[in-house]
Amino acid sequence: MRIDRREFMKRMGMTAAMAAGLRSESAPNEANPRLNILYIMTDQQPVSCVGSYTDSPLQTPHLDDLAGAGCVLDRLYIGAFPCSPSRACQLTGRYAHNHGVVTNDVLLDPALPTLGTVCRSAGYATGYFGKWHLGGNMYVTDTPSKRAGGLSGNWHYERLSTPRGWTFRPAAGGQGEDAPQAGFDTWRGGWRDYHEWLRRIGQGAYLGKHKRLGNHNDAPSGPEGTHIYSQVDQKHHMAAFFTEETVQFVREKGSAEQPWCAVLSYYGPHLPVAPPKPWDTMYSLEQVRLPANHSDPLDGKPLRQRNGRRNYKLGTWSDEQYLDYIRRYWGYCSYLDEQIGRVFAALRETGQWDTTIIVFTADHGDMVGAHGMIFKLGFCGYEELFRVPGILRIPGVTRAGSRAPWLVNSVDLLPTLLASADVPVPPGVDGQSLLPALRGDRSEHRDVVFSDSLGKSIVCRNSRFKFVLNWAVQDLHELYDLQTDPGELRNLATVKEHQGTVRALKEAIYGWLRSTGHTYAEEIVDRVEHPDAHRIAIVPTVDHFTYLGENVFEWSVTWRVDREFKAEGAFWNYTHFVNKQYAKDGDIAFRCTPFPAVPFTHWQAGKQYRVGPVRVAIPAGAGAGDYAVRTGLYDPKKRKGPGDILNGQGSAVMLGTLTVRAADGRVTGVAYRPPDKKAGR
Numbered sequence: 001m002r003i004d005r006r007e008f009m010k011r012m013g014m015t016a017a018m019a020a021g022l023r024s025e026s027a028p029n030e031a032n033p034r035l036n037i038l039y040i041m042t043d044q045q046p047v048s049c050v051g052s053y054t055d056s057p058l059q060t061p062h063l064d065d066l067a068g069a070g071c072v073l074d075r076l077y078i079g080a081f082p083c084s085p086s087r088a089c090q091l092t093g094r095y096a097h098n099h100g101v102v103t104n105d106v107l108l109d110p111a112l113p114t115l116g117t118v119c120r121s122a123g124y125a126t127g128y129f130g131k132w133h134l135g136g137n138m139y140v141t142d143t144p145s146k147r148a149g150g151l152s153g154n155w156h157y158e159r160l161s162t163p164r165g166w167t168f169r170p171a172a173g174g175q176g177e178d179a180p181q182a183g184f185d186t187w188r189g190g191w192r193d194y195h196e197w198l199r200r201i202g203q204g205a206y207l208g209k210h211k212r213l214g215n216h217n218d219a220p221s222g223p224e225g226t227h228i229y230s231q232v233d234q235k236h237h238m239a240a241f242f243t244e245e246t247v248q249f250v251r252e253k254g255s256a257e258q259p260w261c262a263v264l265s266y267y268g269p270h271l272p273v274a275p276p277k278p279w280d281t282m283y284s285l286e287q288v289r290l291p292a293n294h295s296d297p298l299d300g301k302p303l304r305q306r307n308g309r310r311n312y313k314l315g316t317w318s319d320e321q322y323l324d325y326i327r328r329y330w331g332y333c334s335y336l337d338e339q340i341g342r343v344f345a346a347l348r349e350t351g352q353w354d355t356t357i358i359v360f361t362a363d364h365g366d367m368v369g370a371h372g373m374i375f376k377l378g379f380c381g382y383e384e385l386f387r388v389p390g391i392l393r394i395p396g397v398t399r400a401g402s403r404a405p406w407l408v409n410s411v412d413l414l415p416t417l418l419a420s421a422d423v424p425v426p427p428g429v430d431g432q433s434l435l436p437a438l439r440g441d442r443s444e445h446r447d448v449v450f451s452d453s454l455g456k457s458i459v460c461r462n463s464r465f466k467f468v469l470n471w472a473v474q475d476l477h478e479l480y481d482l483q484t485d486p487g488e489l490r491n492l493a494t495v496k497e498h499q500g501t502v503r504a505l506k507e508a509i510y511g512w513l514r515s516t517g518h519t520y521a522e523e524i525v526d527r528v529e530h531p532d533a534h535r536i537a538i539v540p541t542v543d544h545f546t547y548l549g550e551n552v553f554e555w556s557v558t559w560r561v562d563r564e565f566k567a568e569g570a571f572w573n574y575t576h577f578v579n580k581q582y583a584k585d586g587d588i589a590f591r592c593t594p595f596p597a598v599p600f601t602h603w604q605a606g607k608q609y610r611v612g613p614v615r616v617a618i619p620a621g622a623g624a625g626d627y628a629v630r631t632g633l634y635d636p637k638k639r640k641g642p643g644d645i646l647n648g649q650g651s652a653v654m655l656g657t658l659t660v661r662a663a664d665g666r667v668t669g670v671a672y673r674p675p676d677k678k679a680g681r
Helices: 005-011 061-069 083-092 115-121 192-200 205-209 238-254 303-307 319-349 410-420 496-515 521-529
Strands: 036-043 071-077 125-130 141-145 151-153 155-162 165-172 186-188 260-269 356-362 390-393 402-409 448-453 457-462 465-469 478-481 538-549 552-561 572-578 588-592 608-617 625-634 652-663 666-673
Touching: 036 083, 036 115, 036 319, 061 319, 061 356, 061 390, 071 448, 083 115, 083 410, 115 125, 115 260, 115 410, 125 238, 151 155, 151 165, 186 192, 186 238, 192 205, 192 238, 238 260, 238 319, 260 319, 303 652, 356 410, 402 410, 402 448, 448 496, 457 496, 465 496, 478 496, 496 521, 538 608, 538 652, 538 666, 552 572, 552 666, 572 652
Parallel strands: 036 260, 036 356, 071 402, 125 186, 125 260
Antiparallel strands: 071 390, 141 151, 155 165, 356 390, 448 457, 457 465, 465 478, 538 552, 552 608, 572 588, 572 625, 625 652, 652 666
16 A cells, blocks of 8 residues: 555645655655564663663673664664653654653643654554553543542643743543554553453453552562562563564564554563563672762752652662662563564564664663662753663665764654655654765764753753753753763863853753744743842751750751742641652651741741741651651642742752661661752852
8 A cells, every 4th residue: 555745745634835844865666665664662771771782791682683783873862851751752753842742641732743643644554552651641540649639530731831931730631541642543552451451361360469550560579679570470561462462463564565653662661670570680689780970979960869869879778779770670671672572573574674664762761870879860961861772773774783973862763764764754843864874975963962851951962061951940050071971970060161161052052942942942041041030039948956866856947038929828838858768658758747826928038937946756667768858838728839939849949868867676866967058059
């Protein structure tokens, strides 16, 4: 089945004027059938966990085989962070501010052309297998959910525009993970579809044992920080389900003349890092190693990085805990590699290996021990998160075993695939096809790449330097010389001799915001260039702290008003003590919520408002370790904070660290440490 250019334009609803904007590297050729497209994406897999990028004992033989047959993109960076924004960048070829999914759980506009809609309109059979995360929240809630604002069923975050930026509120609706979307006709998701498969093959007992099994919940055997594994065996794991469905699609479509496009999107190795047995112990603790930049005290870096206790485990975790985390991560990646190998085998067995474009990548990375961190976080622009694996094989174009040193943005993948398949690229795409560089028509691809991080930071990387513009919060910017400091250990943003580089990269970001039509380009520029006009309105400080013994400490917090603001309501001070190991609610271990007889109702510039002294008892079960101290204001009647007075940080700020010492189950001492002033502006 072939569809010519006019029919393609008609199906896409394009006028002749719009068609003038279409880009194609070459015209369709009847003597040269269109190639199939296989797009493989993992979730949270860094380059250090792919064999062709590392000299470690990690084994990914099938991806290494793909690399040997194709081209490795050595400097591929995501267009946005985290999951949903990055996935939308890849599948639409647009930057986050142009596709609109600027944070997780926001719906992708169905009117936007995607890999699925464009290929289907061009005559392709289309299929999607695995994680989507562009149809709202991934989980269907049977009962009202606190995170969903009291909603149940399918829900999503509605994006709202304000003069200062986007805000979000829960709203009912969304397709979730189990309905065909974005032009993909064959669809298999990780919630209802996976459940139905388990029942169909006689494995429904898993659903009885694990009520919320599916998507990222693969039934971990315990909490993170201990050795965990999936309680679902490797044959019935979600990854095996998606692989089986993809193999079936490849075999069925391989016997037809119609070309096909399929996306295989795994939920792993994303947390919880719980691979199925025996992959959790495939690597011994002696085989793995800590990253060279592991012991990073984060001096001179944004305060939020150190206060992200869910991620920053230095001083809390032992080396063995880190090593176990890494070996489980490696094992999970090796398991996924075996699944990918099953799809490659089906391509070869059906004679489609040489007629299929294959791309392998990830939506973002994982810290895997780098900078003392695990998981992911939105408070940095480190290579471990923003540089992702990219292996590309285009029959007749890519040179076997080649490596591409060019700077590439993930928005470039869509136009590259479409051009390689002789499918015109729709208007509005921000990406640039790699075909000219792959064919040797030019030696470079981009001079600089940009990535949006949760609409709060912008990462900019040129051939030598990485700059992170933390524009939405009062925190340090970051500059790293990747030539002399590949581990990004020393922040040069405040070093005098590097101010020229800082200025140049700021200007590059401003130019990118304006040229790509960012709604808040001028707001961002103004907040960076005139920080005093946007500084935090009120600043909390601990002015008194004493440990009284018997698990009790006494303290008081004073709020200093730096600039006057209008806030309607009566606000009470609350404090969260955050430690995931002892958490009772999300990441909160315990709280301090003093309700004064006269709550704060008016804030005058230059005034100070004191809360306390208050006595706080450390509850049973909250043991030794560091607790991030997070304090804020709240109106219990209106059930909200005082608004955007904390410069993009919501209604709470990090106040420092509470250290609890204990022995034999008894608290022996408690100390408070204020934020490191060097780490903030």
